Amino acid sequence: MAQTKADLFQEDEVLCASYAKALSHPARVAILKVLAQRKSCVCGDIVDELPLAQATVSQHLKELKEVGLIQGTIDGPSVCYCINPEGLKKAQTLLQSLFQTAATCCC
């Protein structure tokens, strides 16, 4: 009974939560940082930077890709991952809006 009752909440709340969920693991936060700092975005390099197995990193990359925060393009035998500026901006806007709203405290 762990499935979220997503249809019972507002669309933007669900979207906001899904972006937050993508960032809810240190490895995925770290991946974004690596992608930003490194010139090369090859998958193997990301694996080298993280203390996780290749399969696990690939799984995290998939989650980031599915939510639209990153994108991967095939480059010969390897895959070049990169931040997706549109997805990032969307996430930033939504979360920023939430923080703005929440800043008006009631008490």
Next chain:
Amino acid sequence: MAQTKADLFQEDEVLCASYAKALSHPARVAILKVLAQRKSCVCGDIVDELPLAQATVSQHLKELKEVGLIQGTIDGPSVCYCINPEGLKKAQTLLQSLFQTAATCCC
């Protein structure tokens, strides 16, 4: 084997992820909105606003409280929940910083 290897990541990455995790469920996003919009922050009112059982809402409130995004003060028989400005600001700063960093795309 689902425990996050938190000690293998940087401290701010873990912290950032924990804030994101707190926001990773539509119900918790909704709770923050309700707290911001409503004048009253009584727990019962929050339960009324959400399509979830009292026990479930209480659990979500606990998670938000534990990460420091909200605080609850006992008010007679009921509990007055309120956004914690400091926690909120901390979360905002950390996530904002992540977005800023990530904005420098490598490709």
Next chain:
DNA sequence: TAGTTTAATCGTAAATCTACGATAGGCGAT
């Protein structure tokens, strides 16, 4: 073509998350 490299996927185990009914505990009122 055979072999190597690279990354995704499969299968699996353990932990965590989500949800709720039931119960317990605190507080005010009668």
Next chain:
DNA sequence: ATCGCCTATCGTAGATTTACGATTAAACTA
């Protein structure tokens, strides 16, 4: 003191997450 209201906690079920070894698939190399 007892009752009723409000909220937290317990116990539990089912789903999801996290992690990794093993395998697969694709592409380059010799």
